Amino acid sequence: MIFILVFVVLTAVIGAQFGLSELAHWENPIPLFGNHLSMTSIGELQWHIFALLVMLSGAYAFKEDRHVRVDVWSARFSDRTRLIVDLLGDLFLLIPFFALLAWYSWAFMLMAYEFGEQSNAGGLVDRYLVKTVLPLGSVLMLGAGVGRVLRNLGVLLSHPSGKTTTGGSPQ
Amino acid sequence: VEIDVASTFPKDMMFLGDGLKQFAKSVEEISDGDIKIKIHGAGDLVPALEVLNAVSSGAVSGGYDWVGYWGGSIPVANLVGALPFGPSPEVLAEWIWEGGGMQIIQKAYDKRNVKFLPCVVVPAEPAGWFNKEIKTVEDLQGLKMRIGGLAGRVLTKVGVSPQMIPGGEVFVSLERGRIDAAEFSLPAVDETIQLNKAAKNYYFPGWHQPSSINSITFNMKVWNDLNDLQKHQITTACRSSFLWTLTNGVPQQLEALKRMEEGGTSILRLPDEVLDALRKATAEVIAEERQKDPLFDEAYASLSTYIEGADRWKSLQSTK
Amino acid sequence: MTYFLPSLMLLALVAGIFTGYPVAFLLAGLSVLFMLLGDIALPSFALITSRIFGAVLENWILAAIPLFIFMGIMLDKSKVANKLLTELEALFGGKPGGMGLAVVIIGIVMAASTGIIGASVVLMGTLALPMMLKQGYDKTVAIGTVLGSGTLGILIPPSIMLVVFGDVMQIPIGDLFAGALIPGLMLGGFYALYIMYVAITNPKKVPAGPKPSAGSRGKLLLRLCMNLVIPGVLISSVLVSIVVGVATPTEGAAIGAFGAMALAFFSRELSWKVLVASLKETCLTTGMILVLAIGATAFSLIFKRIGGQSMIEDAAGMLGHSPYMVILAIMLLMFVLGFFLEWIEISFLVLPLFAPIVAGLDFGDAFANQNEVMIWFALLVAINLQTSFLTPPFGYALFYLKGIAIPGITTIDIYRGVAPIVLLQLLGVVLVALFPAIALWLPGKF
Ligand code: NA
Ligand code: NA
Numbered sequence: 001m002i003f004i005l006v007f008v009v010l011t012a013v014i015g016a017q018f019g020l021s022e023l024a025h026w027e028n029p030i031p032l033f034g035n036h037l038s039m040t041s042i043g044e045l046q047w048h049i050f051a052l053l054v055m056l057s058g059a060y061a062f063k064e065d066r067h068v069r070v071d072v073w074s075a076r077f078s079d080r081t082r083l084i085v086d087l088l089g090d091l092f093l094l095i096p097f098f099a100l101l102a103w104y105s106w107a108f109m110l111m112a113y114e115f116g117e118q119s120n121a122g123g124l125v126d127r128y129l130v131k132t133v134l135p136l137g138s139v140l141m142l143g144a145g146v147g148r149v150l151r152n153l154g155v156l157l158s159h160p161s162g163k164t165t166t167g168g169s170p171q
Numbered sequence: 172v173e174i175d176v177a178s179t180f181p182k183d184m185m186f187l188g189d190g191l192k193q194f195a196k197s198v199e200e201i202s203d204g205d206i207k208i209k210i211h212g213a214g215d216l217v218p219a220l221e222v223l224n225a226v227s228s229g230a231v232s233g234g235y236d237w238v239g240y241w242g243g244s245i246p247v248a249n250l251v252g253a254l255p256f257g258p259s260p261e262v263l264a265e266w267i268w269e270g271g272g273m274q275i276i277q278k279a280y281d282k283r284n285v286k287f288l289p290c291v292v293v294p295a296e297p298a299g300w301f302n303k304e305i306k307t308v309e310d311l312q313g314l315k316m317r318i319g320g321l322a323g324r325v326l327t328k329v330g331v332s333p334q335m336i337p338g339g340e341v342f343v344s345l346e347r348g349r350i351d352a353a354e355f356s357l358p359a360v361d362e363t364i365q366l367n368k369a370a371k372n373y374y375f376p377g378w379h380q381p382s383s384i385n386s387i388t389f390n391m392k393v394w395n396d397l398n399d400l401q402k403h404q405i406t407t408a409c410r411s412s413f414l415w416t417l418t419n420g421v422p423q424q425l426e427a428l429k430r431m432e433e434g435g436t437s438i439l440r441l442p443d444e445v446l447d448a449l450r451k452a453t454a455e456v457i458a459e460e461r462q463k464d465p466l467f468d469e470a471y472a473s474l475s476t477y478i479e480g481a482d483r484w485k486s487l488q489s490t491k
Numbered sequence: 492m493t494y495f496l497p498s499l500m501l502l503a504l505v506a507g508i509f510t511g512y513p514v515a516f517l518l519a520g521l522s523v524l525f526m527l528l529g530d531i532a533l534p535s536f537a538l539i540t541s542r543i544f545g546a547v548l549e550n551w552i553l554a555a556i557p558l559f560i561f562m563g564i565m566l567d568k569s570k571v572a573n574k575l576l577t578e579l580e581a582l583f584g585g586k587p588g589g590m591g592l593a594v595v596i597i598g599i600v601m602a603a604s605t606g607i608i609g610a611s612v613v614l615m616g617t618l619a620l621p622m623m624l625k626q627g628y629d630k631t632v633a634i635g636t637v638l639g640s641g642t643l644g645i646l647i648p649p650s651i652m653l654v655v656f657g658d659v660m661q662i663p664i665g666d667l668f669a670g671a672l673i674p675g676l677m678l679g680g681f682y683a684l685y686i687m688y689v690a691i692t693n694p695k696k697v698p699a700g701p702k703p704s705a706g707s708r709g710k711l712l713l714r715l716c717m718n719l720v721i722p723g724v725l726i727s728s729v730l731v732s733i734v735v736g737v738a739t740p741t742e743g744a745a746i747g748a749f750g751a752m753a754l755a756f757f758s759r760e761l762s763w764k765v766l767v768a769s770l771k772e773t774c775l776t777t778g779m780i781l782v783l784a785i786g787a788t789a790f791s792l793i794f795k796r797i798g799g800q801s802m803i804e805d806a807a808g809m810l811g812h813s814p815y816m817v818i819l820a821i822m823l824l825m826f827v828l829g830f831f832l833e834w835i836e837i838s839f840l841v842l843p844l845f846a847p848i849v850a851g852l853d854f855g856d857a858f859a860n861q862n863e864v865m866i867w868f869a870l871l872v873a874i875n876l877q878t879s880f881l882t883p884p885f886g887y888a889l890f891y892l893k894g895i896a897i898p899g900i901t902t903i904d905i906y907r908g909v910a911p912i913v914l915l916q917l918l919g920v921v922l923v924a925l926f927p928a929i930a931l932w933l934p935g936k937f
Binding site: 214215216217218219220221224225228229230231336340342343344346347348349 | 534536538541542544545549552663665666735736737738739792795
Binding site: 043046047049050051053054055056057058059060061062064066067068069070071073074075077082085086089090092093094096097098100101104105107108130131133134 | 507508509510511512513514515516517519520521522523524533536537539540541543544547548549550551553554557741774775776777778779781782783785789831832833835836885
């Protein structure tokens with residue numbers, strides 16, 4: 001996807017240098033592009049790809065536990081305490097937020113679909129497609145969050161003594 | 172009641188922000204403090220381009236916007252937002268308030284669950300800032316210009332390459348040659364972002380936007396929950412701010428032009444040949460729009476009748 | 492008690508941060524919690540939704556971030572810096588302090604190739620630090636040199652931090668890049684002076700190594716130039732195109748990413764495996780930064796709605812009327828915050844609260860226009876935040892160095908080594924504060 005982004009942006013640079021406007025035109029409209037490809041489409045395509053990249057990378061970074069943690073103090077916590085922190089955080093912070101975001105961004109996307117939102121400068125059509133990345137990303141986060149809650153619960157329940165070595169939050 | 176209004180402009184923006192302040196002040200005075208309008212600048216609550224969606228869903232009660240922002244999904248919005256070779260502000264005022272314009276646009280807004288009120292009218296803007304002089308249609312070929320809306324599509328037809336540049340980067344892009352020309356706003360507003368330091372040639376007339384409307388919108392539920400008196404108070408305040416903007420827009424522009432001219436800006440007029448080519452391309456774009464959207468078609472026919480009538484009256488009354 | 496809720500929200504944030512729970516989700520979750528506590532109707536969440544879309548996803552300025560990250564990783568993979576380091580070392584190693592200077596130069600070169608600092612601190616820590624220690628360098632001096640020059644990347648353009656600043660504060664990124672160059676080089680110069688000072692007063696701490704023979708010297712110089720020229724041309728073309736304005740930051744970054752990939756390919760360091768690993772790393776870093784931006788967007792919207800903005804403005808108002816006092820207070824606050832937080836949290840969360848206040852300050856005739864004030868302020872913050880990488884207990888650079896775990900280096904050694912560098916950073920902030928021309932001269936030239 002980064003390749004595509006690099007490629008699209010480079011096309012924009014070259015196109016702008018040569019002062020191109022309409023790059024291609026065809027009869028039957030296709031999703032996202034409508035029936036033409038202009039420099040404006042290329043410009044808008046940049047942030048379309050970026051939006052998708054952000055939401056997918058966000059979920060990927062969660063899976064790899066790469067989101068910034070400040071472990072000044074928590075470095076001294078036991079594994080079990082850290083696991084409980086994650087469990088509570090996921091339950092009361094992450095899940096409510098992404099559940100609401102999934103719900104409201106779905107409505108947000110539907111509105112774009114219903115009203116045929118599109119570029120007002122002769123660029124891309126079908127804004128609802130790029131707006132779909134929000135509910136998509138939220139559902140991925142939600143799924144990953146619920147997964148971690150279940151895993152952490154499993155670890156906590158199967159090691160009631162407090163000796164936990166697996167699962168939880170790797171540093 | 173207190174009503175939150177999310178603006179698509181910075182709160183203190185010259186003229187465009189003042190129009191909203193004027194409206195808010197009138198509402199409060201007329202209703203003797205019963206209705207308060209709380210203004211939120213662009214981005215404070217919602218990003219500018221999401222204001223209408225937010226009002227539609229009820230996330231905010233009210234909005235203040237340049238109607239042309241919604242042209243992508245509400246084609247008829249382009250008619251009062253920025254209609255190339257469209258009506259003058261006075262004729263637009265007649266049509267929208269007395270000629271059924273408001274009702275036609277309201278039809279489109281009904282689907283959005285939004286009440287539409289045309290409360291601010293903006294005078295014609297200049298055609299834009301150009302790094303080089305425009306003498307023939309060929310000079311437009313390959314020109315990189317920041318411009319959007321229907322005018323962007325018109326310019327594409329004559330070979331211009333419209334560029335999307337965020338507001339904050341317009342100055343730098345123009346000054347440093349990333350683009351060759353830019354359309355931004357009224358002279359007094361352009362002056363605040365120093366576009367006169369970025370390019371030398373300031374072209375008239377504003378063929379792309381001879382007039383435009385900024386609207387106040389309310390979520391329909393919020394509007395219907397108001398009693399009749401409150402609705403009248405708001406509509407009256409709206410008429411009052413409309414008149415205020417109609418009568419206060421131009422003097423500031425003339426002062427700004429004078430200052431910029433003294434600073435070395437060349438104020439020029441697009442040659443008739445170029446205007447003719449643009450007029451022809453505009454007719455094509457409008458024909459496309461009329462075919463695409465029945466409401467745009469209806470509104471355009473109605474507005475055209477008004478423009479023709481106004482032209483006739485003007486020529487009858489001409490003393491020159 | 493009007494500010495009860497916003498104070499409580501800040502308190503919850505601070506407490507939450509120290510639990511070690513990911514900051515992005517903490518911010519996001521607190522926004523929901525305080526919406527409920529602040530009695531804000533749930534449909535207002537639609538505002539958060541549209542802000543996330545409009546301010547983060549639809550934002551083409553931020554789209555430069557993944558491209559700059561990828562460019563930095565690719566240049567790192569092309570191993571140009573490793574080669575440079577060995578050559579410079581061989582060239583300069585013969586004099587006391589020579590090797591230290593070589594490390595500072597590499598630091599500056601790496602800084603100009605990457606927008607983030609992870610790679611350069613790791614490279615310096617794994618390669619330069621052991622070399623210096625082997626040659627008998629004093630631990631404190633060696634560690635300080637590595638940490639200072641390793642973190643310059645966040646300041647010297649291209650810098651992701653400056654891209655975010657440009658977006659948050661609405662200033663052209665080209666101006667920020669141009670403005671950061673001289674302060675960045677100045678700090679590099681300070682580290683060099685520090686080494687020279689030690690070399691004069693206490694040469695045993697920075698001993699000389701074997702001298703290269705006269706013949707090999709010429710060859711080395713040639714190889715060095717070769718290795719310096721190609722990336723040099725690439726980087727400067729990216730920067731110049733952005734500063735001069737022929738390319739938007741996103742476009743410049745794409746050119747850089749493409750060029751860096753070509754460079755890695757021609758250095759025969761680009762295998763399929765390396766490429767996949769680089770792409771993954773780019774995604775992880777992008778996800779980390781931008782999900783935090785999403786959380787911060789949600790948090791600050793609700794914080795403002797429950798009265799947070801006026802609380803901050805009132806607090807700033809109590810500082811009196813001198814604009815310099817306000818700047819000083821903000822700098823002190825950010826310095827203190829920098830002990831615990833990183834640039835990402837501070838730029839997305841703290842900066843937007845203070846930027847409007849600074850924009851409203853009246854400096855009289857000290858600056859030509861308000862844009863200059865903002866550039867100057869942004870660069871003060873930038874140097875301040877580079878320092879946050881270096882201040883214990885939570886400084887990424889320190890973590891990276893600890894993570895590499897070089898035998899014989901203790902945490903105390905690291906703290907001792909970084910102390911003089913932090914002082915030099917503060918000197919840098921003070922100088923730029925007193926002489927804004929250091930930051931403003933270059934942007935004014937374009
Ligand atoms: Na850098
Ligand atoms: Na720190």
